[in-house]
Amino acid sequence: MAATLNEIYNARSIALIGASQDPNKAGYQVLKLLLDEGYEGKVYPVHPKEPEILGRKCYPSILDIPDAVDVMVVAVSAKVVINVMKQAEQRGDVKGAVVLSAGFAETGVPELVEAEAELVRIAKRAGIRVFGPNCIGMAYPALKLNTGFAPGIKLIEGSAAYVSQSGAFGGALLMFAGDQPCPQGFAKFGHIGNMCDVSNLELIEAFNNDPSVSVTGAYMEAVKDGRELMRIAAASEKPNLILKVGRSSLGAAAAMSHTGSLAGSDKVYDGAFKQCGIVRMDTVEDMTDGMKAVASLPKPKGNRVCVLTEAGGMGIVSMDTIDKTDLVLASIAGDTLAKLEETLPSMAMICKPDGYIDMTAAVSPEQQAESLRLVLADPGVDAVLLMGLPPIFRDAKDTAERISPVAKEFDKPVAVCFMRGESMAEGRRHFEENGIMTFDTPERAVKALETLYRAAFRNGHPLEDLPPAPRHHLVEKAVAQGRNLLEPEAVSLLADNGIPTVDHAFATSSEEAQDAAERFGGPVVLKVVSPDVIHKSDAGGVKVNIRSRSEMADAYDAMMSEVASRVPGADIHGAMIVPLAEPGTEIIIGMVRDPQFGPTIMFGLGGIFVEVFKDVSFRVAPFNEEVALDMIKETKAFELLGGVRGETARDVGSLVDLLVKVSRMAATQPEISEIDLNPVRIYERGLAVLDARIILSCGN
Incomplete structure (x- = not known):
């Protein structure tokens, strides 16, 4: 049975394979670090010729070590690693292996890829x-x-x-954490390299379940199973902060779809992270400051921040930054305002605007401390951003000593920005030694508080595990013929999944089209039905506002001629006739199957504007009504749906229901590779899907 990660981290003995006398080699540096840091277990250097290294007895091979070996660190050339693994297998007591050696699958060379596979086979045995x-x-x-x-x-x-998926970057994150006025410690660290066995997801889950860990941060380049990452994050009681890098599109194969062309893997990651409660970091500074804040500061009860500053410029910068975050300025109570006016110098700018207090450079440390006490005691304040640059005639440490006890009186986060510099160092160190975190700039302090808020109020939604649905007869027919669904079939499939659609007729001749127009009795729309015509309007495949049999006859002939001219050789099955829809707000709903996250739903403004504004949001299917509403609120479309400039509000409830149903259909019908509902028209009551395209995996 394989050892647990906890057993490996608690290793009481380490064999260093490839220990070296050469300071320029990893085998020397790792051994020196273990000895210098005072590793509490036993260390066994292994070298075929050296009798001892750094005063420690050397063993010719791991097989010659007489005592138990929990973990081996392998620092030999790639071609020797397989033999070392075989020796470890022969011993039978090695629980874990840290293979520092490069030159395996990351090279892409077939024989080296196979060498890594052999390494894994031995390890599993x-x-x-x-x-x-x-x-x-x-x-x-x-x-x-x-x-x-x-x-x-x-x-x-x-x-x-x-x-971390990067050794250098992971080491840098730990170095940045240590390079603080009061060095920030950590519970555990793991770099998984090629992830031939232990993965970033396994480590994240293990750390989430570790009682010594309060927050897990990850540098991530990619994830093999996005849905598993979402499961882990949604189930965690502790926040996960992830710096996800690498921004690319889903690929040319999806470019024919509105959804595919707008997705881009980064947008999908963004939506998936929000859905499962992961707090996404954008920069190294964000990660460093966010981990520092979440690990050290009290959880805020909301997002209302009071700014206390003795420097106007710093205050203005903080206000600009707050405006771009999820934070808001606190509303200060009247009695608090009155006490602040009594406490601060007469030139102080108090609550102009509300929640912003420029104490001015004339403020004394005692006045700063009392002002901090007053705003922290105010029930309308969830956190305080305290900023200053004590002048040369005031000692920063003395200021910190007077302020720190006040900050500790309340279970509310206080972020301090004493700008970086030698004169501020002692003051900042005092703050941090007393559990009050300091930051280099107003921007970084604000973003740290935002991360703290997002971590405290993350709302992770687990993905529902839905079994595949029986294959629909229309899908069965299309799969058998190796094609995608035609639009009338797509509309029927939507209707059978409880999705509102418009009444329609299918015609294979001008006469049938004229009969349909007459039957509907009002203005209708004529659309070509062809698997080869993706964007019908561009090919002349849509005619609108047809009001009579004669108009339909002319429109039908003209449309067929135009499509044949613009798309030579197109397989035209006929035409679809639908009543002309009432005006409404147009949105788009789409679905693509992301390589990491599977069926992924897109929402945004529809019609011709979707490609222009690209104001879209994504979530991973299936999801519930709360997630659907979140993705709507994330876009500008939400404002339009609420009614602007005298327009009536639209039926957001019906839109939420539609998104949920599309997500369930996508999750339970694996043959569907893409869905494009554009436009969907939303009314004061109800909605209508005006155009539907469904691509099957067999029809691509």
């Missing part, structure tokens, strides 16, 4: 869990354990855990 290859492995301050060689990592115990 032996029950050995593998970090890497091509990694720096793990760090665990509680045991003074560090299997890597990244510079500047301080093994200080804390409650933040880090997962």
Whole structure:
């Protein structure tokens, strides 16, 4: 049976395969770090010729070590690694392997890809869990354990855990955490390299379930199973902060679809993260400051922030930044306002605007402390941003000593921005030693508070596990013929899934089209039905406002001639006739199957504007009404649906229901690879799907 990750992190003995006397080699640096940091377990250097290294006895091979070996760190060339794995299998007691060696599947060379596969086969037989290859492995301050060689990592115990797909970047995150006025510690760190065995998802889940961890941060380049990531995050009681990099499109194959062309994997990641409660970080600074805030500050009870500043410029910068976040300025109570006016210098700008207090440079440390006490005691304040640049005649540490006790009186977060500089260092250190986090700039302080708020109020929605539905007879027919659904078939499939559609008729001749127009009795729309005509309007395949048999006869002949001219050789099955819809707000709903997240639903403004504004949101199917409403609110379309400039509000409830039904249809019918409902027209009551295109996996 394979060991657990907890057993590996708690390793009491490590064999370093490839230990070296050469300071320029990883085998020397890892050994030196283990010894210098005071690793609490036993270390066994392994080298075929050296009798000892750094004062430690060397063993010719791992087979020669007489005592138990929990973990081996492998720092030899790739071609030797397989033999080392076989020796570990022969021993039978090795629980984990950290393979620092590069030169495996990451090269793309077939024989090296196969070598990594062989490594995995041996590990599975032996029950050995593998970090890497091509990694720096793990760090665990509680045991003074560090299997890597990244510079500047301080093994200080804390409650933040880090997962990284990049060794250098992961090491940098730990270095940034340590490079604070009061170095920030961490609970555990893991770098998984090629992820041949231990994955970023497994580490995130393990850290989420670790009682010593309060927040997990991850640097992520890609994820093999996006739905599994969502499951892990939604189930976690602890926040996950992820810096996801790499922004690319879904690929040329999806470009024919409105949804596919607008998706881009980054937009899908964005929607999926919001859906499952992951707090997405945009920059290294965001990650560093966010982890610092979440691991160290009290949870806010809301997003209402009071700005206390002694420098007007810093205050203005903070206000500009707050305006771009989920935070809002707090509303200060009348009695608090009166007490602030009594406390602060007469030139102070108090609550202009509400929640913003420029104490001015004339403020004393005592007045700052009392002002902080007053706003923290105000029930309308959830957090305070305290900013200052104490002048040369005031000591920053003395100011911090007077303010810190006040901040600790209340269970509310206080973020301090004393601008970076030697004169501020002692003051900032005092703040942080007393649990009050400081930040280099107003922007970073504001964003840290926003991250703290988002982490506290994340709302993770687990994906419902729906079984596949029986294949619809229309899908069965299309699959058998190796084609996509025709629009009349797509409309019928939607209707059978409870989705509102407009009445329609299908005609294979001008006469049938004229009969349909007469039967509907009012203005109608004529649309070509062809699997080869993707965007009908561009090909002349749509005629509107047809009012009589004679108009239909002319329109039918003209449309067929125009389509044949613009799309030579198109397989035209006939035409679809629908009543002309009443005016309404047009939106688009689409679906693509993302390689990582599976069926993914898009929502945004429809009609001709979707490609222009690209104001769309994504969520992973299936989802409930709350998620559907979130994705609507995320777009500008929500404002239009609410009614602007005298327009009546639209039926958002029916739109929510439509999104949920489309998501369930996509999740339960795997043959559907794309859906494009554009436009969908929303009314004061109800809605209508005016155009529907459904692509099947067999018809691409």
